[in-house]
Amino acid sequence: MTPSAPTPAYRRLSVEERRSQLLDAALSLFAHRAPEEVSLDDVAEAAGVSRPLVYRYFPGGKQQLYEAALRSAAAELELCFDEPRTGPLLPRLARALDRYLAFVDQHDAGFSALLQGGSVVETSRTGAIVDGVRRAAAEHILRHLGVTEPGPRLRMTVRMWITAVEAASLIWLDEEKQPPADELRDWLVEQFVAVLGVTAARDEQTASLVSALSADES
Amino acid sequence: MTPSAPTPAYRRLSVEERRSQLLDAALSLFAHRAPEEVSLDDVAEAAGVSRPLVYRYFPGGKQQLYEAALRSAAAELELCFDEPRTGPLLPRLARALDRYLAFVDQHDAGFSALLQGGSVVETSRTGAIVDGVRRAAAEHILRHLGVTEPGPRLRMTVRMWITAVEAASLIWLDEEKQPPADELRDWLVEQFVAVLGVTAARDEQTASLVSALSADES
Numbered sequence: 001m002t003p004s005a006p007t008p009a010y011r012r013l014s015v016e017e018r019r020s021q022l023l024d025a026a027l028s029l030f031a032h033r034a035p036e037e038v039s040l041d042d043v044a045e046a047a048g049v050s051r052p053l054v055y056r057y058f059p060g061g062k063q064q065l066y067e068a069a070l071r072s073a074a075a076e077l078e079l080c081f082d083e084p085r086t087g088p089l090l091p092r093l094a095r096a097l098d099r100y101l102a103f104v105d106q107h108d109a110g111f112s113a114l115l116q117g118g119s120v121v122e123t124s125r126t127g128a129i130v131d132g133v134r135r136a137a138a139e140h141i142l143r144h145l146g147v148t149e150p151g152p153r154l155r156m157t158v159r160m161w162i163t164a165v166e167a168a169s170l171i172w173l174d175e176e177k178q179p180p181a182d183e184l185r186d187w188l189v190e191q192f193v194a195v196l197g198v199t200a201a202r203d204e205q206t207a208s209l210v211s212a213l214s215a216d217e218s
Numbered sequence: 219m220t221p222s223a224p225t226p227a228y229r230r231l232s233v234e235e236r237r238s239q240l241l242d243a244a245l246s247l248f249a250h251r252a253p254e255e256v257s258l259d260d261v262a263e264a265a266g267v268s269r270p271l272v273y274r275y276f277p278g279g280k281q282q283l284y285e286a287a288l289r290s291a292a293a294e295l296e297l298c299f300d301e302p303r304t305g306p307l308l309p310r311l312a313r314a315l316d317r318y319l320a321f322v323d324q325h326d327a328g329f330s331a332l333l334q335g336g337s338v339v340e341t342s343r344t345g346a347i348v349d350g351v352r353r354a355a356a357e358h359i360l361r362h363l364g365v366t367e368p369g370p371r372l373r374m375t376v377r378m379w380i381t382a383v384e385a386a387s388l389i390w391l392d393e394e395k396q397p398p399a400d401e402l403r404d405w406l407v408e409q410f411v412a413v414l415g416v417t418a419a420r421d422e423q424t425a426s427l428v429s430a431l432s433a434d435e436s
Contacts, residue, residue, distance in 0.1 A: 152396060156389050160382040160409075167381035171374050178370060187371075187420060191378075194412040202405060 022047050022057055026069040031110035035066050067129070073110075074133045077103055081140040088216050090189055092144055097165075097185040104169045105177065112173055137162050145209055153203040161192050237275055240265050244287040249328035253284050285347070291328075292351045295321055299358040306434050308407055310362055315383075315403045322387045323399065330391055355380050363427055371421040379410050 013021060025047035029038045040062055044051045058065040080099035083092045104111050138158050142150050150158070165188055172184060179187070193213070200207040231239060243265035247256045258280055262269045276283040298317035301310045322329050356376050360368050368376070383406055390402060397405070411431070418425040 152393055156386060156393075159389055160385045163385035164378040164382045167378045168374060171377055175370055175374075183420075187416065190416045190419075191413050194416045195409050198405065198408045198412045201408075202401075 019057055022049070022054060022065070023069055023072050026065050027073055027110070030066070030069055031107040033109060040065070070129050073107065074129050077133050078136045081137055083144070085144060089144060089213060090193070090217065093141070093192065094185055094189050096140070097188055098181070101169065101181045101185060104173065105181065108173060112170055134159070134162055147205070147209070151203060151205045153199050154206045154209070157195055157199040157206065161195055164191065240267070240272060240275055240283070241287055241290050244283050245291055245328070248284070248287055249325040251327060256280070258283070288347050291325065292347050295351050296354045299355055301362070303362060307362060307431055308411070308435065311410065312403055312407050314358070315406055316399070319387070319399045319403060322391065323395065326391060330388055352377070352380055365423070365427070369421060369423045371417050372424045372427070375413055375417040375424065379413055382409065
C-alpha cells in the first residue's frame with residue numbers, strides 16, 4: 001500500500017490496517033522531506049483519505065503522527081540488527097550493516113532529518129526514540145560478542161563506533177551515496193575491528209574478545 | 219567576573235563589558251543546568267543586575283541569550299583546536315584534545331545539553347552553531363595533516379572520528395569522567411591512528427598521510 005496507489009476511502013479497513021496505512025504514507029513522506037515540510041493534508045492525500053480521518057487516528061495532529069511514524073521506523077531499524085547468533089561474528093555484523101544501509105538508502109532525507117534534529121517537531125521524546133535505537137544497537141552488538149557484563153571501555157568503544165556509523169551514513173547520504181554501500185559496509189567492519197584492537201591494549205575484557213574474534217575468523 | 223562575585227549594578231561598564239559579563243553569567247548557568255531550567259531572572263541574579271537590563275542587551279529574551287552564549291562557547295571551543303603547526307603531529311592532536319577535554323570538563327551539563335539537543339530552546343540555528351564547530355574541527359585536523367584537498371574517504375574518516383570523540387565526551391560525562399582525561403586523550407589519539415590506518419588500505423591519499431605520520435613519529 002504505497003502513496004502512489006492510494007486506497008479509495010470507501011474500502012473498509014480494520015482500525016489496525018488503517019493505522020498502518022497512514023503510518024506508511026507518513027513515513028514515506030517523512031523519508032523524502034523534512035518533517036516541517038510535511039502537512040497533514042499531504043499525509044491524507046498520499047493515503048487517499050480525508051484530513052478528518054487522519055485526525056481521527058492521530059488526534060494529536062502532526063506531532064503525534066510524526067512520533068508514531070518515528071516509532072514505527074525505529075522498530076523497523078531495530079529489526080536490521082536482528083541477526084541469528086550463529087556463524088563467524090564479522091559476517092554477522094556485515095549482514096546487519098547491509099540491512100541498516102538499505103534502510104538508510106530507502107529513507108534518505110527522512111533519515112537525515114530524524115538524526116540531525118533541528119526539526120520543528122523534534123522534542124525530547126523524539127530524541128529518546130532515536131537514543132533507544134542507539135542503545136538497542138549497542139546491546140545487540142554486545143550480545144553477539146557474547147558479553148553480558150561489558151566494562152566501561154568496551155561499552156564506550158561500541159557506542160563510539162555506533163555513533164561513527166551514524167555519522168558515516170549521514171555523510172554518505174550527503175555525498176550521493178558514495179562509496180557504494182558494500183564498500184562502506186566493509187570499511188565500517190574494518191574500523192570496528194581496528195578500534196576494538198586499540199581498546200584491547202587498554203582493557204582485558206576487550207583483549208580476550210579480540211583473540212576470540214581472530215580465532216573465529218581463522 | 220564570575221557570578222559568585224557579582225558586579226554592583228551601579229558600576230559603569232562599557233556596552234561590550236556588560237555584554238560579556240552577561241554572557242559569562244549565562245554560560246556558567248547553562249554549563250550546570252539544561253537551558254530550559256535557566257530563567258532570565260537567574261541570569262540577572264548571577265550577573266548582579268536587573269532583569270530589564272538583561273532584556274536591554276538581549277531583547278529577544280532567553281532564546282537570543284542562549285544563542286549568543288552558544289556562539290561564545292563555540293568560539294571558545296574552536297580556540298581549543300588552535301595549535302601551532304610545528305613539531306610531530308600526534309602530540310599536537312593530543313594537546314588539542316587536552317584543551318577540548320578541559321572544556322568538556324568545565325562546561326559539563328551545559329556541554330551535554332548543547333550536543334544532545336532535545337532542549338526546548340534548541341532550533342535549527344543552534345544546531346547550525348554546533349555543526350559549525352564540527353566543521354571547524356575537521357578543517358583544523360586536515361590543515362594539520364597538511365591536506366588542502368581531502369578526498370571523500372579521508373574527509374569521512376576525519377568526520378567520523380570527530381563524531382566518535384563527541385560521543386566519547388558525552389559518555390565520559392555520564393560515567394563520572396572515567397577513564398581519567400589523560401587516558402581518554404591517549405585512547406582517542408590511538409583510535410585516530412587506527413582508523414586512518416584502515417582507510418589507508420582503501421585510499422592512496424590516506425596511505426601517504428599514514429607513511430608521513432610514521433616517519434614523523436620516528
